[in-house]
Amino acid sequence: MGTAALTQRNPYLERPPSSSLADVVDLILDKGLVIDAYVRVSLLGIELLTIDARIVIASVDTYLRFAEAVGRLSLDQERSQPRTLPDLMEDMKPPGKTARKALHAGKEAVEKVEEGAHKVEQRVRGGGGNGGENGKAEDS
């Protein structure tokens, strides 16, 4: 269908070919016609899901998280203070002792990452075969 062909055409718009479980929970547990003549069958965890989907929490935790998030921002005026000549001179100096130390530490970190990647690769080749489980998450 025309709709499916549009999937992924625009990098700014999420256009999934079908609804995810979260989308579905939002729609079919909360909306749609309710008829008063239902027979009761047992519904697995549905009440719980519906309640969860409706809760919007404005808690102390939320506030603390917001406070931390705005604290972390580096703002334009802080970043782009007009730079003075001494600042610029500082930049042009050859790397000092601390800078050299930082470079060295950086290099070590890269080596460690590479080492780790190598180990992972070895483990994969060793044939665990446990990967790929997550891809089967949705019934289609």
Added chain:
Amino acid sequence: MIPGTAATLTGATYVYGVVPARTVLPADASGVGEPGADLGLVRHGPVAAVVSAVSADGALGSRRDLLRHSRLLDAIARTTAVLPLRFGAVLADRRAVVDELLAPRQARFAAALAALEGRAQFTVKARYVEETVLREVVEQEPLIAELRERLRGRPAEATWYERIQLGELVAGALARRREADSAALVGELGRWASSVTWRPAATEDGVVDAALLVERAAWPGLEHGVESIAARQARRMRLRLLGPLAPYDFSNELMEEN
């Protein structure tokens, strides 16, 4: 449809939605329960219920059940008017589907389906790019900027209450933006819809969840429109477009009107 009489005696009937009697069900769809039951129509005059057999003592509600319910109805909605029932509608048997569901509401179902003809629901979910809006908030609200500045570099234990106060101010500022942004977005989306309903998104970063009832001829226009809004807003918001869907957000309203 329902295999054997034994199943009808011990089983119950799960109902997905109500459609015009002439509807042809998608061939590849399967019903809820284990194993996915065959789907069928229970017709009554001009309307029909989409049903499958379900064991009365079984439990429903696995992720597979939820997805099957919604994908079947959405598949139908691509071509046919459908009134989706909320998940979990089960009647005693097929006779009860006629006697208790279809017959008492036949005229209203028929009128609602006629009103829906050629339309389906699209849902647009908008979420903030948190860093961008938080930056906006700090840059535009002097009180927040000041408090933030005062807290910089001070230890967390010593500033507990001030940080809660800062967070509360930020939450308030976000709520005001959410209200303004929702109204603007919903107003813009309304151009393509014959009906719009929305509610504030239920997450911290949410802007709005809007449901639109859209005529088939307007589907391509809506898609292009939402794409261009998404591109224009990309710095501040992420948009998600779902549809065509069964009109979950409009069924009750349509039934009340008819």
